[in-house]
Amino acid sequence: MEITFLGHAAFLLEGGGAKVLIDPFLTGNPKASVSADEVEADAILLTHGHGDHIGDTVAIAQRTGAPVAAVVELAAELSEDLGEGHTVHSYNLGGTVNFDWGWVKLVPAWHTSTTPKGTPSIAAGLVVNIDGTTVYHLGDTALFGDLELIGRRSGPIDVAIMPIGGWYTMDRHDAVFAAELVGARQVIPCHYDTMPAIATDAEAFKADVERATTSQVVILQPGASHTP
Ligand code: NI
Ligand code: MN
Secondary structure, three states: OEEEEEEOOEEEEEEOOEEEEEOOOOOOOOOOOOOOOOOOOOEEEOOOOOHHHHOOHHHHHHHHOOOEEEEHHHHHHHHHHHOOOOOEEEEOOOOEEEEOOEEEEEEEOOOOOEOOOOOEOOOEEEEEEEOOEEEEEOOOOOOOOHHHHHHHHHOOOOEEEEEOEOOOOOEHHHHHHHHHHHOOOEEEEEOOOOOHHHOOOHHHHHHHHHHHOOOEEOOOOOOOEEOO
């Protein structure tokens, strides 16, 4: 399995013969490493409806035909945008969607979620299993205690992808506690340095996590890939 950071909170997971795109905010993302009209996708998974996560979902889904999985209210909006023939998996917290390549489970996150069009829903994290490798994308979230429960229930987590930029999510100091609670083998930070409000020191986060936990932190520049 290969994980490519596309900038901000967008990732491409490749494995089991599939390319799984998460939170494809590319157009208007100053850190995007690929454009919306060239990124490949066999499935698109969304953590929540904010513009910096839903991003280019509709355009990419239309071009590639990729099915989309999103929480019910967000899925309803996307279904309307994509039309009747397009597969949109509408699930909710605790639910799992199975694909040929693996599965995705929607788990809690503490954050808000209203789409640019005004549809309210709820923010979530994604536990994704591809080819036997488990990746937990925490989505946008504050630090909360049930990260430990999710880590235990879905563990062992191979890679936890977590926001560290602060302001809209937990900051790098809270994220050290999040890393400790989740207990993943490896941690990839995201949702930082995209704009001044969420600038942070990823190297300091790495040092703090590796001092406090047994997790290894892998810092990816936009466009870089990592095999867990
Ligand atoms: Ni958000
Ligand atoms: Mn965000």
